Amino acid sequence: MRGRHSCVWSSYTQSSPEIALWREVRDAFPLDREYTHFAGFLLASHPLPVDVEIDRHRQALDANPAMYLRHMRELSADDPMRRSAADFLRVPEQAEQIALTDSTAMGLGLVYSGVTHLPGRRPPSVHMETCPQAP
Numbered sequence: 001m002r003g004r005h006s007c008v009w010s011s012y013t014q015s016s017p018e019i020a021l022w023r024e025v026r027d028a029f030p031l032d033r034e035y036t037h038f039a040g041f042l043l044a045s046h047p048l049p050v051d052v053e054i055d056r057h058r059q060a061l062d063a064n065p066a067m068y069l070r071h072m073r074e075l076s077a078d079d080p081m082r083r084s085a086a087d088f089l090r091v092p093e094q095a096e097q098i099a100l101t102d103s104t105a106m107g108l109g110l111v112y113s114g115v116t117h118l119p120g121r122r123p124p125s126v127h128m129e130t131c132p133q134a135p
Helices: 006-015 017-027 048-063 065-075 078-088 092-097 104-114
Strands: none
Touching: 048 065, 078 092
8 A cells, every 4th residue: 555544554554463464365365566456356366375286286287187187086076976866866877977067057058958859849847946035
């Protein structure tokens, strides 16, 4: 912060542990300190710990893409969820055929874009139950 308020700001930051903690958080981001950044809602830089992890994954992917992807698949939490869903649907031998999506809309989009239906027949539909709204 610059200009006529910098003296007030400086004395406040020296006496406030919250501001000191905020400086630690801010220092984790490689942002140019000459600017006040208000574009985080558009695109934000990563804090240092995230940057380190991204670099670690990038290096492993660059070194051996096939082994990296195989290793990441083995660590995936998707397989137990697919097995549970397959058991629930009573098709345990077809767990690998279950697609996990972020939302109902995404799932329906995948279904509708991959389903062909005969002329004169209605497309498949899904009955969805919703939770009652709180009063």
